[in-house]
Amino acid sequence: MQTDLGESAVVLLSGGMDSAVVFAMAQERGLRCHALSVAYGQRHTSELVAAAGLAVSMQAASYKVVNVDLRHIGGSALTADIDVPDHGGTGIPVTYVPARNTIMLSVALGWAEVLGAAELYCGVNAVDYSGYPDCRPAFIEAFERLANLATKAGVEGQTMRVNAPLMAMSKADIVREACGHCDACRLRAEGFQNAGVADPTRYA
Amino acid sequence: MQTDLGESAVVLLSGGMDSAVVFAMAQERGLRCHALSVAYGQRHTSELVAAAGLAVSMQAASYKVVNVDLRHIGGSALTADIDVPDHGGTGIPVTYVPARNTIMLSVALGWAEVLGAAELYCGVNAVDYSGYPDCRPAFIEAFERLANLATKAGVEGQTMRVNAPLMAMSKADIVREACGHCDACRLRAEGFQNAGVADPTRYA
Numbered sequence: 001m002q003t004d005l006g007e008s009a010v011v012l013l014s015g016g017m018d019s020a021v022v023f024a025m026a027q028e029r030g031l032r033c034h035a036l037s038v039a040y041g042q043r044h045t046s047e048l049v050a051a052a053g054l055a056v057s058m059q060a061a062s063y064k065v066v067n068v069d070l071r072h073i074g075g076s077a078l079t080a081d082i083d084v085p086d087h088g089g090t091g092i093p094v095t096y097v098p099a100r101n102t103i104m105l106s107v108a109l110g111w112a113e114v115l116g117a118a119e120l121y122c123g124v125n126a127v128d129y130s131g132y133p134d135c136r137p138a139f140i141e142a143f144e145r146l147a148n149l150a151t152k153a154g155v156e157g158q159t160m161r162v163n164a165p166l167m168a169m170s171k172a173d174i175v176r177e178a179c180g181h182c183d184a185c186r187l188r189a190e191g192f193q194n195a196g197v198a199d200p201t202r203y204a
Numbered sequence: 205m206q207t208d209l210g211e212s213a214v215v216l217l218s219g220g221m222d223s224a225v226v227f228a229m230a231q232e233r234g235l236r237c238h239a240l241s242v243a244y245g246q247r248h249t250s251e252l253v254a255a256a257g258l259a260v261s262m263q264a265a266s267y268k269v270v271n272v273d274l275r276h277i278g279g280s281a282l283t284a285d286i287d288v289p290d291h292g293g294t295g296i297p298v299t300y301v302p303a304r305n306t307i308m309l310s311v312a313l314g315w316a317e318v319l320g321a322a323e324l325y326c327g328v329n330a331v332d333y334s335g336y337p338d339c340r341p342a343f344i345e346a347f348e349r350l351a352n353l354a355t356k357a358g359v360e361g362q363t364m365r366v367n368a369p370l371m372a373m374s375k376a377d378i379v380r381e382a383c384g385h386c387d388a389c390r391l392r393a394e395g396f397q398n399a400g401v402a403d404p405t406r407y408a
Binding site for chain 1: 268269270271272273274276277278301302303304305306307310311313314315317318337338340342343346347349350351353354355356358359
């Protein structure tokens with residue numbers, strides 16, 4: 001078991017842009033980053049394939065997929081046979097997966113404890129997903145408090161930190177943070193260069 | 205989707221005595237009780253068989269097993285190839301499963317939200333398991349606080365309650381609470397009676 005508490009992080013990696021940006025941000029802070037994807041029965045398994053690819057290209061210290069099959073629970077358009085509307089509605093969207101962020105952070109917490117990592121990172125964002133209860137700063141604060149009560153680290157006087165660095169950023173901010181800077185973009189650009197083909201990508 | 209919020213409960217059922225007693229206590233409070241087992245890769249799968257049997261004999265409103273394979277995470281004698289010592293030691297025991305209660309309660313929370321249940325019940329007990337950080341009253345309180353921030357119910361002004369009625373009971377107290385009163389005992393006693401065989405069990 002590693003004992004570099006405070007220098008390692010577990011980063012939730014979904015395969016989308018947001019969590020990839022978070023991973024890059026955690027790496028830039030000098031943390032040894034382990035990537036975790038939770039296979040929760042999402043209809044788009046291509047996300048998991050993308051996450052695995054990102055974990056490799058971004059040189060995660062290690063990558064793990066844990067299965068938590070939320071299809072047994074249902075209640076969301078992402079895991080059950082519920083239509084996703086083309087336009088937004090009022091209230092909490094049908095794409096909300098009950099307790100998803102709580103469950104994913106819980107698994108991340110368990111793994112962090114085994115690794116001896118004191119930092120959790122996730123792509124939770126309150127700006128573009130304001131209808132989701134588990135995407136609010138108060139939720140992240142409450143999970144951090146729980147994490148320090150639930151773990152050996154907390155009992156032994158160390159501090160677990162739950163980071164959601166995109167919380168207050170707009171999607172445009174996130175694109176600007178990401179585009180052209182992360183390893184995925186760098187490798188993509190290098191690929192075009194090495195192939196001698198003009199890169200059609202317009203980086204921000 | 206049911207809407208009887210406050211009248212339904214999700215009870216974590218491990219297959220052992222403690223959670224069976226908790227299930228009976230929740231039923232006695234007049235709640236419609238749904239039983240949930242989390243298959244986390246425990247070495248003793250016989251626990252899950254017992255849980256399924258209990259859910260049937262205790263007439264759970266429904267029973268669900270959700271797979272969360274913590275063997276991928278390791279770090280515990282219950283899920284990894286670590287020897288369990290014959291005698292207790294100091295500090296947190298090797299049988300501690302990192303973040304297990306956090307993960308199990310998170311899955312229960314997700315299902316409760318889908319069911320429209322506002323009550324979670326678990327067999328967490330601080331007396332006989334004092335070395336486990338996630339078996340303390342402060343942990344349960346922190347999870348309840350999180351539950352109310354993480355869910356639609358919380359956003360909509362309802363209250364999720366996380367109950368750990370065995371928290372302060374000794375094992376002897378739990379045996380006295382259980383023995384001869386729960387459905388399992390009642391059915392067992394009836395079995396002996398119906399078979400015309402003397403019941404060798406000594407109920408408390």
